[in-house]
Amino acid sequence: MGENLLPREKLLIYGEESLEDKELLAIILRRGIKEKNVFELSEEILDKYGDFVKLQKLDLNDLVKIKGIGEVAAINLKAALEMGKRYHLQKLKVTYKKIKSPQDAYEISQDMIYYEKEFVRVYLLDSKLNVIHSENISEGTANSSIAHPRDIFKIAIKLNAVSIILVHNHPSGDSSPSIQDIELTDKIKEAGKILGIKLNDHIIIGNNQYYSFNLSRKVEKDA
Incomplete structure (x- = not known):
């Protein structure tokens, strides 16, 4: 159920928690390159860097060097990862x-x-x-x-x-x-x-x- 849905459609129907990491990344990147579509590109990036924590540690210049990520996509990705990091840390402040x-x-x-x-x-x-x-x-x-x-x-x-x-x-x-x-x-x-x-x-x-x-x-x- 929902196997053939695009990430945006899947999010609308099932919510953001239903998305895999590569699908979240695909939404941010928006488009792929001539050799591979955005899903293949997202999967390749995560296979290489492991997870969002490691991606977050890359600076803008490092991101732009990844084939398939232009300056606009790199800026969007840095902003999204930083927002996730800040949410994570702000949540911790009121916990323990x-x-x-x-x-x-x-x-x-x-x-x-x-x-x-x-x-x-x-x-x-x-x-x-x-x-x-x-x-x-x-x-x-x-x-x-x-x-x-x-x-x-x-x-x-x-x-x-x-x-x-x-x-x-x-x-x-x-x-x-x-x-x-x-x-x-x-x-x-x-x-x-x-x-x-x-x-x-x-x-x-x-x-x-x-x-x-x-x-x-x-x-x-x-x-």
Whole structure:
């Protein structure tokens, strides 16, 4: 049912949630090129870049270099992706005031999937797991982050935090921990024991996935 409908017709009848990613992209691109129609072009672009998060990270010049995307289509695509990103982040602002689980930490840190470099963020919690403060404490490269326990606990002590949650992103999209991530977690955990400030978890943010050191496993999320 609806298999032969064009994306615009499908949206009108069944709603926007019924559309596949390639159909949404086809609506924005509007037309294809001589060698392929707009659906084939959309599918080829998504096959190459993976998903909208990766497309969003391309600048206008990169988009224009893709065969079949002219300047107007590139501008429309950048605007649509930015609008989706802003909606996503604005929705998050009114959601979580407590972090009671790794899932909460992942959800509240969704803005980090858009970062092109690794950042380390600390959430400071009170005795009831309310977030009393959050801050990006270090900026790394596309492949690594540098954080020192001193920087993390300096602010935790100042604001009388009972516990902390550490979160950092992997721009590659793979949330698997590196040796450096494991070593950092061990250092923070040991320093916290001495200072009386517990490390509740260390979360690594990937693309539709996260790794929780508290769970000791990766959690895949639906796109």
